[in-house]
Every structure is written in C-alpha cells, then in structure tokens.
Amino acid sequence: MLADLGSGACDAVIVYNLDRLHRRPVELEEFVALCESVGVRDVATVTADIDLGNDDGLFMARIFAAFAAKESGRKSARIRRKMLQNAEQGLPHGSVRPFGYEDDKITLRNSEAAVVREMVDRYLAGQSLLSLTVWLNDSGVSPAVAKSWQTSAVRQILCSGRIAGLREHRGEVIGPAKWPAIITPAERDRILARIAARAVTKTRAARTYVLSGMLRCGRCGNRLYSQARHSNPGHRVRRYVCLKGPDHGGCGRLTVVAEPVEALLTDAVLTRLDSRDLAKVLAGKASPNHDVAALAAAVEADQTRLDELAGLYADGAISAREWIAARDPITSRIQQARRDIAEATDTSEVYELAGTGGALRVRWPDLDVERQRSIVKSILDHAVIAPGTPGSRSLDINRVQPHWRI
Structure with a gap:
C-alpha cells in the first residue's frame, strides 16, 4: 500500500478502522509524511472519514493512534500475563509438537520417549553430540519437524527442562510441568554440567582463514569449511572443503587450497574498491532508502x-x-x-573504503585476518568454486566466480 501511495498508483486509503492501519503514533507520522509528499489527503473508514490535509483531521488521527497504541500495549501485557500464568501452572505452550510427546504436548509418545531415554544414557556415558546425531540419522529416527537430525536439535532436546518434567518460561525453569518426565531433574543437571564443562575447555584460536563462510561448492551449493591437511610432518596445507555429515550436508567432493583462492579474491576486492563500477553503484545509493x-x-x-x-x-x-x-x-x-x-x-563501511584499494594493497600484509575479512566481506557476498581438474597443481581462475555484495 505504501509503495502504491508513493508511486501515485492510488490517491486515497480505505480501511475498516484507523487502528487497523496504525497502532503506533510513530507509524502514523511516517504515513502522514508520505501522504503529504504525494498529495494524498483522504482516509476512509466505516466510522468516519479523515482529511489529513487539515489540522482537525490530523488531530483526530493522532488521537485514534494514541488510543490504539494504548490498547495494543494493554493487550500485549494481558497476553504476557496469561503466558506467565500458564507457565506457572505447568501448562504447555507453542504450536510445534515436542519430540517424545503427542500433539497435546502432555501425553508421552512411548516410541520417541524411549529414544530420548537412550540419547541421555549415551550422552552421559561419554558419546558426543555429533555421534548422537549420526546415530539418530543412521537409525532412521525422524525428528518432530525437520527432515533429519542436526547437532543443535539434539543439544536442545538434551538441555530442555521438558524432558525432565520441568516448565520453562523465557529460558528459566519456574516449576514442575503437567506432563510426565522422561528423565529425572538430576540427570538433566548432569547433562548441563557436561555441556558447560566442554564449553569452558574449548578455546577458540585466532582466525587464519580470510574467506571462512564466503565460499560455496560448485557441485552442491553448500558452503565450504576451513580444514587443514597435514601431508608431511611439519607441513600444513590450509584448504576450503565441502564436508558431508549431519551438520554440514555437503557432497564432500570438492576441495580448494586456501592460499591461491584467498590471494585471487583479495586482489579482486581491492581492484573493485578502486573501480568505476563500484563508484557508480555507490552514487546510486547516496541517499539511503532505509531508516x-x-x-x-x-x-x-x-x-x-x-x-x-x-x-x-x-x-x-x-x-x-x-x-x-x-x-x-x-x-x-x-x-x-x-x-x-x-x-x-x-554498506556503510564500503563508503569509507571506496577508492582506497591501492593503499590497502600496500598495507594488506600488516592487517590481521579479522580486519582482512571485514574488508573482503563488505564487498564480496560469496564466491562459487567450480570443480577442478584432477592432478592440477595450480588454481584455475575460471573455477572462481565471485558474487558481489555491492
């Protein structure tokens, strides 16, 4: 509707009631500003017509918007109170059937509850989340909603208060639930303790891959992951690899050595920063359309x-x-x-970087990887890597197809 008003495709607005058009005063003011800019004055409702072109009409519209905002706030507060009340009573919430329970979210689905029980036993016995995910997919067990299991879904089930018969609200356990538990609260505490311990022991090393998350497999379209290969003692080759598995979903049939593809795309990004094409694009975006x-x-x-x-x-x-x-x-x-x-x-960073490609090229070796990534990512959305020729020892530049963000 706003687009039609702005383009001149319509010259009036008909709405059942004004509070169906706006429920926040700021939205009304934006609407009024648009109407003034294109010469639209009339808003028709079933109760009364409003002329935004005079002071009285605008005054009434603002009163209606204020009342609508108040009513919306009261309704939101009432709903939040109701949701909290349901939580305190241990009643279920949400529209998605939880794994292990029937559609009523109360009754156990015994076949799935047994799977949850085994997931917990396996995890507490030392299996990893990834191995559990592989086991579930290989066993043919279907999740409640998705087509296949992901590690995040396995973690969510194991950590949830639901399977321990606990009701959570906004991420906090607030009391016992109305549905039967599959495991004990003590077992859930052991699960949370193990997950927390693993999180503490994991230390993230500094990035060494400039293009992490920005490369796609030319065979299957999935993202490539950074993975080093140690071919000889003391010799480490950085690579981007298409990975198979439940958390990756790739074909596992494409690899590209990191150094040459990073050098190629870095050069392309720095060249683009000084190009006329980028200058033209930025000139067209000089007046941002979005507040x-x-x-x-x-x-x-x-x-x-x-x-x-x-x-x-x-x-x-x-x-x-x-x-x-x-x-x-x-x-x-x-x-x-x-x-x-x-x-x-x-795009805000691009305006600052435009025209600095030559200077950045000189400074590039002195920049840390995070800064290099930030510059590349401001220009490059992603690049598709096509399959290479078996036995080739150098990168064919035709394998690399960049897709520019701007």
Whole structure:
C-alpha cells in the first residue's frame, strides 16, 4: 500500500478502522509524511472519514493512534500475563509438537520417549553430540519437524527442562510441568554440567582463514569449511572443503587450497574498491532508502504482534489455521526489515573504503585476518568454486566466480 501511495498508483486509503492501519503514533507520522509528499489527503473508514490535509483531521488521527497504541500495549501485557500464568501452572505452550510427546504436548509418545531415554544414557556415558546425531540419522529416527537430525536439535532436546518434567518460561525453569518426565531433574543437571564443562575447555584460536563462510561448492551449493591437511610432518596445507555429515550436508567432493583462492579474491576486492563500477553503484545509493531506527521499530512492533497472536492461539480465541495465516505475513515483514537493516548497515563501511584499494594493497600484509575479512566481506557476498581438474597443481581462475555484495 505504501509503495502504491508513493508511486501515485492510488490517491486515497480505505480501511475498516484507523487502528487497523496504525497502532503506533510513530507509524502514523511516517504515513502522514508520505501522504503529504504525494498529495494524498483522504482516509476512509466505516466510522468516519479523515482529511489529513487539515489540522482537525490530523488531530483526530493522532488521537485514534494514541488510543490504539494504548490498547495494543494493554493487550500485549494481558497476553504476557496469561503466558506467565500458564507457565506457572505447568501448562504447555507453542504450536510445534515436542519430540517424545503427542500433539497435546502432555501425553508421552512411548516410541520417541524411549529414544530420548537412550540419547541421555549415551550422552552421559561419554558419546558426543555429533555421534548422537549420526546415530539418530543412521537409525532412521525422524525428528518432530525437520527432515533429519542436526547437532543443535539434539543439544536442545538434551538441555530442555521438558524432558525432565520441568516448565520453562523465557529460558528459566519456574516449576514442575503437567506432563510426565522422561528423565529425572538430576540427570538433566548432569547433562548441563557436561555441556558447560566442554564449553569452558574449548578455546577458540585466532582466525587464519580470510574467506571462512564466503565460499560455496560448485557441485552442491553448500558452503565450504576451513580444514587443514597435514601431508608431511611439519607441513600444513590450509584448504576450503565441502564436508558431508549431519551438520554440514555437503557432497564432500570438492576441495580448494586456501592460499591461491584467498590471494585471487583479495586482489579482486581491492581492484573493485578502486573501480568505476563500484563508484557508480555507490552514487546510486547516496541517499539511503532505509531508516534503520524506523526499521528496528517496525521489527519490534511486529514482534509484539506475534506475541499477541501466540496469546490468542494459546487462549483458544483463534484456530491454528488462523494463527498461521496471520503469522506468515508478519514473519515475512520482520525478515524483510532485517534484510533492509543489514543492507543499510553493511554498506556503510564500503563508503569509507571506496577508492582506497591501492593503499590497502600496500598495507594488506600488516592487517590481521579479522580486519582482512571485514574488508573482503563488505564487498564480496560469496564466491562459487567450480570443480577442478584432477592432478592440477595450480588454481584455475575460471573455477572462481565471485558474487558481489555491492
């Protein structure tokens, strides 16, 4: 609608009630500013028409927006209280069936509960999360929602208070649940202690790969992972590899040596920083289309709407189909707004770097890997690496296809 107003495709707005158009005063002010810029004055509702072109009409619109904001806030608070009350009573929440339980989220699904029991026994006996994930996939056990098991899903189940008969709210255990437990709270404490101990013992080394997360396999499209090969004692070859497995999902059939591809793409990035093509693109973006503060406020407002919807569904006021129909467009708006925020913020560094490719080339060896990555990532979205010729000892530049962020 806003796009149609801005383009001149429509010259009036018809809405059932004004609070269906805006529930936050800041949204109204943005709408009024747009209407003024394109000469649109009339807003028609079933109760009254509003002329935004005069002081009285604008005054009434602002009053309606203030009342709508107050009512929305009261409704959100009421829903949050209801969700907390349900949590304190140990009642389930959410629309997705938890693994180990039936659709009512109360009754045990015995076949899956037995799997959870074995997952816990195996983990406490010393198996890793990855080995559990491989075991689940090899055993043909289907997760509740996804097509296959991932390590993150296994960790989530093992750490959840649900399988220990505990009700959680906003990540905190607040009491016993109405559903039966699969394991004891003491066993869950042992699981959490082991996971915490492993997290403490893991120390992350400084990055040594400039292009981590920015390369894609030309065979299957999955990302390439950094992995060194020790061919001879004392000789370490840094590589980017397509990996198979439950947490990677690649084909496992492509490898590229890191040093030549990093040198090639670094040179391409520094050359692009000084190019006329980039200057033209930046000139076209000189007036940003996105107000980051407004986008962030829109995301917050839509998150509130999602909370309201969840509360209505939990209370039985709307059906699952109605909840999904209302949720999907809100979720899409949130995702688009976040992409717009990323675009508006990610290009800010490019404006500062444009025209500095030559100077950066001289300083490049003295920059740490994190800074090198930041510069490359500001320009390069990703690069696709095509399969190479077996036995080749050098990088064929035709294997590398960069996809520019800007």
